[in-house]
Amino acid sequence: MSGNWLYSEKVKEHFKNPKNILDDEDKYDSDGRGEVGSISCGDQMLVVIKVKDNKIADCQWKTYGCASAIASTSIMSEMVVGMTLKEAYRLNPDDIVRQLGGLPDHKVHCSILGDRALRAAIEDYYRRNGLESEIEPEEAKVVCSCMNVTDKDIENFVKAGGKDLEELQKKTTLGTVCGNCIKEAKELLHGYKHLYG
Amino acid sequence: MSEKIVYLDYNATTPIHPEVKKTIIENFDIFGNPSSLHTSGRIAMEKINEARSSVAKLINADSEEIIFTAGASESNNTVLKYVVCQPQSDCGEACRACAGRNEIITSAIEHPSIISTMDFIKGQGGKPVVLGVKPNGKIDLDLLEKNITHKTALISIIMANNEIGVIEDIKTIASIAKKHGVLVHTDAVSAAGRIKIDVKDLNVDYLSLSGHKIYAPKGIGILYVKKDSPYCPFIHGGHQEAGRRAGTLNNLGIIAMGKAAELALSEMETESKRIKALRDKLRDGIVKTIPDISVNGDQGDILPNTLNVSFMGAEGETILLYLDMEGIAVSTGSACSSDSLEPSHVLLALGLSPELAHGSIRFSLGRDNTESDIDYVLEKLPSIIAKIRKMSTAYRSKK
Numbered sequence: 001m002s003g004n005w006l007y008s009e010k011v012k013e014h015f016k017n018p019k020n021i022l023d024d025e026d027k028y029d030s031d032g033r034g035e036v037g038s039i040s041c042g043d044q045m046l047v048v049i050k051v052k053d054n055k056i057a058d059c060q061w062k063t064y065g066c067a068s069a070i071a072s073t074s075i076m077s078e079m080v081v082g083m084t085l086k087e088a089y090r091l092n093p094d095d096i097v098r099q100l101g102g103l104p105d106h107k108v109h110c111s112i113l114g115d116r117a118l119r120a121a122i123e124d125y126y127r128r129n130g131l132e133s134e135i136e137p138e139e140a141k142v143v144c145s146c147m148n149v150t151d152k153d154i155e156n157f158v159k160a161g162g163k164d165l166e167e168l169q170k171k172t173t174l175g176t177v178c179g180n181c182i183k184e185a186k187e188l189l190h191g192y193k194h195l196y197g
Numbered sequence: 198m199s200e201k202i203v204y205l206d207y208n209a210t211t212p213i214h215p216e217v218k219k220t221i222i223e224n225f226d227i228f229g230n231p232s233s234l235h236t237s238g239r240i241a242m243e244k245i246n247e248a249r250s251s252v253a254k255l256i257n258a259d260s261e262e263i264i265f266t267a268g269a270s271e272s273n274n275t276v277l278k279y280v281v282c283q284p285q286s287d288c289g290e291a292c293r294a295c296a297g298r299n300e301i302i303t304s305a306i307e308h309p310s311i312i313s314t315m316d317f318i319k320g321q322g323g324k325p326v327v328l329g330v331k332p333n334g335k336i337d338l339d340l341l342e343k344n345i346t347h348k349t350a351l352i353s354i355i356m357a358n359n360e361i362g363v364i365e366d367i368k369t370i371a372s373i374a375k376k377h378g379v380l381v382h383t384d385a386v387s388a389a390g391r392i393k394i395d396v397k398d399l400n401v402d403y404l405s406l407s408g409h410k411i412y413a414p415k416g417i418g419i420l421y422v423k424k425d426s427p428y429c430p431f432i433h434g435g436h437q438e439a440g441r442r443a444g445t446l447n448n449l450g451i452i453a454m455g456k457a458a459e460l461a462l463s464e465m466e467t468e469s470k471r472i473k474a475l476r477d478k479l480r481d482g483i484v485k486t487i488p489d490i491s492v493n494g495d496q497g498d499i500l501p502n503t504l505n506v507s508f509m510g511a512e513g514e515t516i517l518l519y520l521d522m523e524g525i526a527v528s529t530g531s532a533c534s535s536d537s538l539e540p541s542h543v544l545l546a547l548g549l550s551p552e553l554a555h556g557s558i559r560f561s562l563g564r565d566n567t568e569s570d571i572d573y574v575l576e577k578l579p580s581i582i583a584k585i586r587k588m589s590t591a592y593r594s595k596k
Binding site: 015016018021022023035039040041042043044045046062063064065066067070 | 510511512514515540551588589592
């Protein structure tokens, strides 16, 4: 019995046999630790790393999350080993999704969780080692080019307790001219609500 | 993927009963428009009438009280939207809203076809009153009566909830409503074929049923309208269904529905008993072998086929997909199974934490399930939950 699975074969493989799961945190001597998301939103991610010679030597993780979160973090934990901290720090969720052979549209936001937790773990490493100067403020990307509203604006809106698109539009005027960005804005809103909701 | 298939999602939909399938094939050439006066029309109408009578028997109604619809969502919409309808000119119908009654009381655990329609009627001059439920999923009858005002037009309460299976006391609800001159509707979709339904005993004005939950095909439903209870059509057009629902009749759907209703009535007692034993075995097995779970909803007043369990520290979509890899089909109240971020509104209404709601799985059994299916689930499930919990950030503190 096959039936088309919701996800790609690659997602299925990593979902079935997730790699690098953190067994017992107490026994793992991490150089950096990052935890994002919340259980009440349905997903939470913990990523721990070991660093050697400025490169990621090991990456392990745990999650309370769906198949996309599990598969994307599993593949990410393989991808980042051997990367320099800088390379890993700049890893893009799109790269992870590409490696997975794509995710259904409404599931893409789940894949950013692993990436966010990794960033947090690297930043934790920088802080522990007095390298705060390496921490980059995330670059804002313009979402609504008519009204010049960025992803940062949407993130801040959610952080301040904002919830729906209508409210966001009232506050930022996003998507009130050509409306081309509405789909992307909705996805971002969805994703940030997962992280901060 | 697994070779073995264990379907435990009968509350989502049912396969077509072999006898229903046979009936559909036998009647495949009944193409006549039942409204036509010639022979082929009359042959079709005869079949429709037989089906109507079978459906009526299932709920102890009279044939004339049965309206065929395209499904229970249409039936539910018809009742709720009619009640607050405010026609511009006198259409001859005794609308409740025209008589100053524009409030509808319903519960927080209704099907989306009630909840969304309630949201819609807000913009139509209607006032929805949504009651919370007790932690066991039952309606608080005192709270219900307290919420009735001189403006209450209708009370609409689900007979048995599709997610948790809890059965509401519709008879008492109707008697409370009648004291205050309020109309009563019940969505009996999940109850049909599983527990006895007697509209005369219940004394409801309207009742919705769906074909595909009782082993008939999709796209056919029923609206029961009690004789003399006020009514206005939702779909206007030809005078089918005595002017109560326009549209050429769905011959095959209706004939199939009639057969399914007949079988539901004749098989209910033995099947419900058999299925309840399997469900109890599944529940007891899960309780015995898997720690940190919550069995959701009142287990005394519950459909014989439904079991809703939350697994702490395990996310529902993940459980569902690991079970699917073993050929086991279930549902989840997790938000990740939907486009929204909200987990099941029903489980939240019971007061479950979002974590438990996200980690909920509904097992709903049906006529094809056997004891070996349950053994198979009980063999696979514990290791799946253990595997998920091992990688869970939410379970580490409970070692």
